[in-house]
Each structure stands twice: as C-alpha cells, then as structure tokens.
Amino acid sequence: xxxxxxxxxxxxxxxxxxxxxxxxxxxxxxxxxxxxxxxxxxxxxxxxxxxxxxxxxxxxxxxxxxxxxxxxxxxxxxxxxxxxxxxxxxxxxxxxxxxxxxxxxxxxxxxxxxxxxxxxxxxxxxxxxxxxxxxxxxxxxxxxxxxxxxxxxxxxxxxxxxxxxxxxxxxxxxxxxxxxxxxxxxxxxxxxxxxxxxxxxxxxxxxxxxxxxxxxxxxxxxxxxxxxxxxxxxxxxxxxxxxxxxxxxxxxxxxxxxxxxxxxxxxxxxxxxxxxxxxxxxxxxxxxxxxxxxxxxxxxxxxxxxxxxxxxxxxxxxxxxxxxxxxxxxxxxxxxxxxxxxxxxxxxxxxxxxxxxxxxxxxxxxxxxxxxxxxxxxxxxxxxxxxxxxxxxxxxxxxxxxxxxxxxxxxxxxxxxxxxxxxxxxxxxxxxxxxxxxxxxx
Numbered sequence: 001x002x003x004x005x006x007x008x009x010x011x012x013x014x015x016x017x018x019x020x021x022x023x024x025x026x027x028x029x030x031x032x033x034x035x036x037x038x039x040x041x042x043x044x045x046x047x048x049x050x051x052x053x054x055x056x057x058x059x060x061x062x063x064x065x066x067x068x069x070x071x072x073x074x075x076x077x078x079x080x081x082x083x084x085x086x087x088x089x090x091x092x093x094x095x096x097x098x099x100x101x102x103x104x105x106x107x108x109x110x111x112x113x114x115x116x117x118x119x120x121x122x123x124x125x126x127x128x129x130x131x132x133x134x135x136x137x138x139x140x141x142x143x144x145x146x147x148x149x150x151x152x153x154x155x156x157x158x159x160x161x162x163x164x165x166x167x168x169x170x171x172x173x174x175x176x177x178x179x180x181x182x183x184x185x186x187x188x189x190x191x192x193x194x195x196x197x198x199x200x201x202x203x204x205x206x207x208x209x210x211x212x213x214x215x216x217x218x219x220x221x222x223x224x225x226x227x228x229x230x231x232x233x234x235x236x237x238x239x240x241x242x243x244x245x246x247x248x249x250x251x252x253x254x255x256x257x258x259x260x261x262x263x264x265x266x267x268x269x270x271x272x273x274x275x276x277x278x279x280x281x282x283x284x285x286x287x288x289x290x291x292x293x294x295x296x297x298x299x300x301x302x303x304x305x306x307x308x309x310x311x312x313x314x315x316x317x318x319x320x321x322x323x324x325x326x327x328x329x330x331x332x333x334x335x336x337x338x339x340x341x342x343x344x345x346x347x348x349x350x351x352x353x354x355x356x357x358x359x360x361x362x363x364x365x366x367x368x369x370x371x372x373x374x375x376x377x378x379x380x381x382x383x384x385x386x387x388x389x390x391x392x393x394x395x396x397x398x399x400x401x402x403x404x405x406x407x408x409x410x411x412x413x414x415x416x417x418x419x420x421x422x423x424x425x426x427x428x429x430x431x432x433x434x435x436x437x438x439x440x441x442x
Contacts, residue, residue, distance in 0.1 A: 015061055018177035018190065018217035025214050031057040032179035033187070039066055040076050061170070062161060062180045068169070069160035069182040072398040073426050076160065076184050079147065090151045094131045098198065099123050099206040101239050102232035103132065106208060109228045111135060119212040120148070126204045127354045128155030128165045139212065146185040148211065157395050159183055163193035164209040171195055171204060173226055177217040190217040194229045199237040201253050201265060201338070203359070208232065252325075253338040254281050258362030264321065276300075277317045279370050285337040286376065290330030299372030341380060348387045353396055360384055363405060385409060394419045410437045 013020055019028065035058045058066075094100060103123070110121045114135040120143060123132045130152050133140060143149065156165035160182025167174050173194035179187045193209035208229055210216055253265040262278035263270055273281075283299050284291065297305040318326055325334050340359055347356035364377040388400055389411060397416040400406035417430045 015059055016172065016174050017219050017222060018175035018180065019214065029178050032177065036179040061174060065156060065161040065166050066182055068156060071402055072157050074160040074182060076182055097125055097131060098236065099125060099131055102235050105232050105235050106228060109231060110210065119210060122164065122209040122211060124154060124164050124207045126168065126206055126358060128168055129153055157399050162186060163191035164207045167193040167195050167207050168204060173222060175217045175222055177214065190214050192216055192221045192225050194225050196229055196232055199233050200240045202270065252335065254278065255340045256282055256365050257340045257360060259366055262365065273320060275365060275368055276313060277320060278365060279368055279373050280313060280317055281337060282339060282341065283372050284331060284333050285339055288332065290332030292330045296331060300370045344380060344384065348383055353387045353391045353393065356384055356387060357396060357399060381405065385412065388412060389415050392419065410434065
C-alpha cells in the first residue's frame, strides 16, 4: 500500500468502474460500509493510508477523494447546501448556461427512458451546481432527503465524494457506489457521471450524471453516460460553428495557465505553440492598442532583443496564427484573442470566485522570465487572492489553501482559520500551520 492512495485489490480492471462484472453486490456493500466507518471514525487528517487492520476494498480514486473531502473540512454527516439563486434566478442562470444547449440531447438519450425506472438524470454546471434533475418521480421524492435537487451545490469540496462532483474535480468520468460516497446520507444511492467540455475551448462546462440503485454503477452505464457526453459535445460544436459570430470571426483562444505547454485554439483545432509565441500573443491581447517593436522587445527581454529579432519572431508567429491576424506599426491583433487569463479576470469581475479558481489551474506561463509575463503572472495571482479574501467563502478558501498556488499563502490560511469553529478538529491543525509560517518568516 502506497502513501497517498487507498488500496485497490481489484488491480487490472477499469479503476473508474465501481461494480465489476460478476461481483457480489451485498459483499461489496458490506466491505465499503466497513471501510467508510474505519475512515471516518479512526482516520486523522495527518494520515495518508488506511489503518493496517482496516478493510482492503477501497478504490484509489475513491480513497483519494475521501482524503480531499476530509482535508477540505467536509462533514460526512453534514447537510448538502441549497442553492442561493431562488427559483427565478436559477431559471435565468440555467437558460443562459451552455448546458442548456444540450438539454434536448440528454432528454432524448437518457431522460425519456428514466421516467419509470427509479433513475434520476442530473445536469450540473462546471462548479457542481445542479441545473436540472429529471427522471423517476418517486426517486426525485426520495432524493429530497439528501437534497439532490435543482440549485443544490454537489461539488466535491461541499458534499465530498460523489459522481458529478468528483468527475468535475478530476475531469474524468467516474462511478461511485453506495458507501463510497463521503456523505452518509447518500449511501443508499449509486451514481455515474462524466464532465462535458466545450469542444472549441476544451474547458469544462458541466457534468451529466445518472443516479439510482446499485445497477447504476456497472460498466454498461458508464459507457452509456460517456456516449451521451460525446453526443452532447458534438451538439455544442455544431452550435458554435453555426452561430453568426463564429462564422464571421472563427474561434481563437490561447491557454497559458498551468505547467503544460501553451495551447492555441483556432476554429476548434488545438495546437501547442512555443513559449515565445505564447508570450507575444498574450502580451498583444493585453495591449489591444498595440505595441511598437521596441516596447514589445522590452516586455519580452529587457533590452536583449532588437527590432530585427522581434520582426522575425512575429513573422514566424503569423505562419501559425494567420498572416492577416497581426497588424504592424504597431503590432496588434486584428481580431480579439480569448485567453484563459481573461476568463479568470472576467469571473473575478463578476464576483464568481469559484469559477475563477476552477480556471486558475496554475500560474501564467510558469517557465517564462519575460518581464511583461512575470508582471502579468504576479498581478493575476494577487487578483485571485484578493477576490478570495474579499468573498471569504470557507469552501473556496479550503480549495485554495490545498492548491499548489495557495498552500503557502498565509493570508488565506488566516482567513480560513477565522471562519472555523474553534472546536473543529481542523482548527488546531490550521493554527499550527500558521504558526509554522510565522516561524519561517521570522
């Protein structure tokens, strides 16, 4: 058994499937219930393995999710939060959300056959808020007991391990069976979910979930949900390509957040680009009025580049981005370029810190030392931190302080501690973490 992962005695199979063919449901249910009790009753936040004498039947994907749930302060006995939009606000939000485009597809492929089957079909946004819950009426009535209703927040950070929330957290389809759920109120249910992506940008726009009894956690249902997601994403692509705006200017997007290579999306085609080309495109997107070759050179390398070198770089970039897409004297983008940096800033301006954190997967071009990029990188981190502290949401603070770019942020840890009950098991641990920061700074 390795640290950071729970044991998975069923190695060799699909780790995302909860119930394997021929597996005894009753035996599996008892093993998982015992494992959950062992984890909840005897597990401390500082541990990263199950007790040596504990049950050995927890998939690593589930165990890792239990760890995240515990570390984010999720209570296995706590209630699921209701939405705060109200009926009218939820209806307006749902109608404007991209997931509304695929409702007919999901209804045709899943909902029509679920109305008398004991099954529920749910659609969530990218943060885990349930936009629609359709299906069997008696199942909907029973689901009220765990607040599996439209508008409720079913993100992993709020509810703990569950199929739609964990699928969004991992950006992967997943099944959760019975007591694999972190919350005890959900142990009578099983579910299968998969994230839905915008095919033009690659960003998660939501999730599709099927919830019901044990048979929802078999491989065939996983295949069905994945096929529905594929059809839904095809519908999103068709909608994007057929809209007047897309036909006129196409889709141009630059993704520079995180440690992977920068990606340029042009008319739905994704391609990696060099760091230098990403730096130039990002700087031009931040200066829509344009940049002279001298100014661009300073932003890229503080005097080490001359105008001739800049012209050569822009010439090579035009071959990738489009010959008519970058104007000269000054250099500027002829049409707007969407970027994930802009997405984070827009979310912060709307006060949607949760969406900003979901998009902010890492720093801006982390390997770049170009002065203009370093300034953008620092500014974006400060803006995200400021929005987080201003909102003071405990769930978001927990997510930030356990992330790579927030775990060494003393101000966020202080804000997180201020919102905790002093009697909470987490309080003393976070207090100790802050004391450690203080000693290190001294």
